[in-house]
Amino acid sequence: MVVDDHPMWREGVARDLAEEGFDVAATADGVAAAAARAAAVRPDVVLMDMQMPDGSGADATAQVLQAHPGARVLVLSASDEREDVLDAIKAGATGYLVKSAQRSELVAAVVATGDGQAVFTPGLAGLVLGEYRRIARAPRADAPVLTxxxxxxxxxxxxxxxxxxxxxxxxxxxxxxxxxxxxxxxxxxxxxxxxxxxxxxxxxxxxxxx
The missing domain is CATH 1.10.10.10 (Winged helix-like DNA-binding domain superfamily/Winged helix DNA-binding domain)
Incomplete structure (x- = not known):
């Protein structure tokens, strides 16, 4: 499933994927539509934009995964801002590509995402890994307190x-x-x-x- 609020981009990506042999089960142009269609068609992989008219890609990711927990979300966004990347990952996305990626990179990323792998645009992997390390080392409110x-x-x-x-x-x-x-x-x-x-x-x- 392809989720993007720009019709030309959305349909172009869907067409490219179809030409590569993927079954594009649905497209959506916003958060509510994405959640509803994910529940209906139960896609294996969801390509997710980060900017929607009715919310963010992180919101859409969370709602899609609530509607269909078996989906894997791969963000495809024009933004490579730190907050956008981390918001998407925290919402449950398993990968993040910027829209400047080549068609071959996108195809490979969709296949890898479907196989359960984490896929990131070069440069973003280090950012995500660093954040995971920071979270792991940060004391949680419910963490056991040692003397x-x-x-x-x-x-x-x-x-x-x-x-x-x-x-x-x-x-x-x-x-x-x-x-x-x-x-x-x-x-x-x-x-x-x-x-x-x-x-x-x-x-x-x-x-x-x-």
């Missing part, structure tokens, strides 16, 4: 130190170290020290400590 001492112990666990070695470094007993490790495991709902170390690395808790 400063638990965090300090966790940092050494990530470095591969044993409980005895950590106890020596922190000048506390081995039993106290194990108590802190156990508390961190319970709070983070993890099963063992390996998972604890992985958590620390993924959340940037494995940095240098005193």
């Amino acid at each position: 400063p001492r638990e965090t300090e112990v966790l940092r050494y666990v990530a470095k591969g130190l044993s409980s005895r070695q950590i106890a020596t470094r922190l000048e506390i007993s081995t039993r106290t170290v194990e108590n802190h490790v156990g508390a961190a495991l319970r709070k983070l709902q993890l099963g063992n020290r390996v998972e604890l170390a992985r958590y620390a690395i993924e959340h940037g808790i494995d940095g240098e400590t005193r």
